[in-house]
Amino acid sequence: MARKRTTYDPFNAIAEPNRRALLEALAGNSLTVSALALALGWNQPKVSKHLQVLKEVDLVVERKEGRFRVYRVNAQAMKPVQEWVTQFQAFWAPRLDALGDYLNEVQTGEQTDDEP
Amino acid sequence: MARKRTTYDPFNAIAEPNRRALLEALAGNSLTVSALALALGWNQPKVSKHLQVLKEVDLVVERKEGRFRVYRVNAQAMKPVQEWVTQFQAFWAPRLDALGDYLNEVQTGEQTDDEP
DNA sequence: TAAATATATTCCTATATTGGAATATGTCAA
DNA sequence: TTGACATATTCCAATATAGGAATATATTTA
Structure with a gap:
């Protein structure tokens, strides 16, 4: 048949190199989406989309701060x-x-x- | 554009639940393809194909033994x-x-x- | 309220796999 | 040599993403 859903556990979340880069950038820091985009040289949707995946598996936590969203790592999920x-x-x-x-x-x- | 190749590093290799099952079955043991197929209840090609991926990233090592192939885990690659x-x-x-x-x-x- | 800013989401396309079935390859045994 | 057995590989179909562009959704500020 076909592929199963692969993204929705931490193993799969960290299998994607971009998502590992994201987590590395967030290690110890709390950063906004745009700060991450700048740091990694990606466009904003790319950052947001990968963050959503990481958020779904709880590897990152999001906090609203005005019109910003500050993300941090939740290492527990690792x-x-x-x-x-x-x-x-x-x-x-x-x-x-x-x-x-x-x-x-x-x-x-x-x-x-x-x-x- | 498109997805990149995702299988050829240990992160991606272990992202696949079936491959984790395979590695668990092989933890400590050395087993043949058919033994694995039996143990996991899979057909033989499925076992072989996943083993090939694990072999490519060096997570398993293969040894020929007559017409059998005995696989074992190479934990170093983890x-x-x-x-x-x-x-x-x-x-x-x-x-x-x-x-x-x-x-x-x-x-x-x-x-x-x-x-x- | 309108413009600007920050972020999420949708749409679409290209490609990567997974899985089963069928088949090829290799090796032993009679 | 032939048949049986063990394993790998090929072919095909179904589906899951990743990525970019465009757009939607807040939220702040003028």
Whole structure:
């Protein structure tokens, strides 16, 4: 059939490079749409649209201030991603890595230069 | 214009729920395509196709074993995601959160019931 | 009230995928 | 060699976006 909706969880929200840029720009700061547009060199609708997606998954929070909208990051919403990813951390501990890399090389047949 | 290619970095690879399921199934294990298909209740092409995407971003590693292909997770490739997400961890520390939530409520004008 | 400013939304187009079915490829076993 | 099995790939249809342009919706200020 077809693609499913992909945007409406934090995993998908941060999959878009522009949205990551937006979140990086907002890390620690609270910024208006136009400030973001200026900082990133995008047009305003582009900023607004990506912000809406981030807002839908709660990665950003909006506050009205006169005719401005001030956005800030809500890092809490990143937690599910962090937790999911961290599950795998057990498998990348330095020592295991070194061993794993070695085994992988051997298995993959990445022969060292001792072949004429 | 149009959408960019979205699949070829770990962020996008794990944005797809099916691919996360695949990685979860492979966490700690090494499994063949058919074993995965059985475990997840998918048809074989579906498994293979998602595995290819994961392989392209190096999230899984494949090993040939007779006519089987054994896949395993390469957690190293998850590191960029983990690091990127962790940037934001500073903003979700419990105390700050509690304060932030409170301020947010106040700012948003979430008035308590003291209004008739 | 009208003009200006800030932001959101709608419309439209181009393209990226996902998924299933069918098929190709590779490998083992008789 | 032939058949069976495991997996990858191709083909196709349905749909989800991203992006730009134009427009709508506040809200402030003159």
